[in-house]
Structures are given as C-alpha cells and as structure tokens.
Amino acid sequence: MARTAVVTGGTRGIGAAIAIKLKENGYNVAACYGGDEARAKSFTEVTGIPAYKFDVGDFEACKAALKKIEHEVGHVDVLVNNAGITRDTTMKRMSFEQWNEVIQTNLSSCFNMCQAVWDGMLTRSFGRIVNIGSINGQAGQYGQVNYAAAKSGIHGFTKALAQEGASKGITVNAIAPGYIDTDMVRAVPPNVLEKIVAKIPVGRLGRADEIARGVMFLVADDGGFITGSTLSINGGQHMY
Helix, strand or coil: CCCEEEECCCCCHHHHHHHHHHHHCCCEEEEEECCCHHHHHHHHHHHCCCEEECCCCCHHHHHHHHHHHHHHCCCEEEEEECCCCCCCCCCCCCCHHHHHHHHHHHHHHHHHHHHHHHHHHHHHCCEEEEEECCHHHHHCCCCCHHHHHHHHHHHHHHHHHHHHHHHHCEEEEEEEECCECCHHHHCCCHHHHHHHHHCCCCCCCECHHHHHHHHHHHHCCCCCCCCCCEEEECCCCCCC
16 A cells, blocks of 8 residues: 655645655655645646645644544655745844744744654554755854754754654654755845855756655665664765
C-alpha cells in the first residue's frame, strides 16, 4: 500500500517541488498552505494533490488538520516540515511581532506537526521526518536574526528528535538549502542577487527539484540508517 506524505508550505516553491516529486514516486500526498488560496487551488488542479489550509504555527490547528488528512488521505508515514516565512530587518528595527511570527511559523511549526503525527509513527514503528532548514541557519545572515535563529533551531530539533525515534523505526533528518530559484529569492533586488550568485562555487542558484531529490533520498523505506543528519544542498557555498 502506498505511503502517505504531508508537506507543509507545499503548494509553491520548494514545497511544491517536494510534493510533486513524492507523488511521482507513488506516495499519497497532502500539501499544506497558509495563505494564497488561488495559488493552492491552481496547484491542486494541475497536480491532483489535495491542499489543506491552516496555520502551522497554531498547535490546535495542526492537530485538527492532521486528523482530517489522516481520515481523507491516509495515516501519515512521511512528514516534510517546509513551511517558512521571512520578516527581514536589523535588530534595531525588528519588532517582537516580526521576531515571533517567524519563530512560530518556521520553528514552532516543526514541533506542532511532529507532535500531531508522532504517536501514529510510534504505533506503526515507521516514520520519516524531514525538516527544511537553511544555509542561513548554519552561517547566519545580516538582517535575519529571526530567520537564522528559527532555522538553526530546526537543526538542533532534528538531532534531538532523531534520538527519540531511532529505536522505533522513525528517522528524523534535515536539509539545509542554499539559495534556490524561488519567488522568495527572485524578490531580492537584482544587484544583491548578483552578489549572492557570485559567492556560490557552482555559479548558479539551486533548483527546487534538487531539494526534492534530497528529500526522496531521506524518506526512502531503505533509509533507516540515516537519522539526525543535515544534508546541505547549497552549491558549495557553505561547507558545514
């Protein structure tokens, strides 16, 4: 029987590429999103992947959504925590709301979603969790203390939870993408983007499908000996 995968932030960018790649490889997939309903509707129409709208930063909303997904799609074997936002500014200008919004959406969401699927994975003695971190959680970035803290927290969260699942058939890994050709990165001013690409040894931005390939490697049924690891996919920009 096909395994079921849930991808947060799954209707656009890296998340959409992951959801599509999982479906292409035979998984039943549910994509989660928080805002753009038109984009989500279009994604579902094109891919056939159902999209579920809820706030991943809200613990109770995650519990309710996962209950609905398990009823409509299947019990969750694979969870990809990809949802993320930016609220970039310097410490001098950053409000608590800008700090907290990023922490809740990017980091607390990992707890919320994992908590909602953990008991089921323990009961079935199988689970694959992949948390999407960032090169900026490894190296830091000017004007991103909120984002860098959240993504760095993901890497620690991954290592700790991996130890809890290791003897239970559950693996927990992270991927740390570098600069990927998505709407978020393309919104960067052209002169800044040129400077970013100049620092990437392979000489280009990454592609969303390259992150999706990494996810497929980590969620495979025969990947049970890989856990607590962070796979850096960044074109050699930061070797960590």
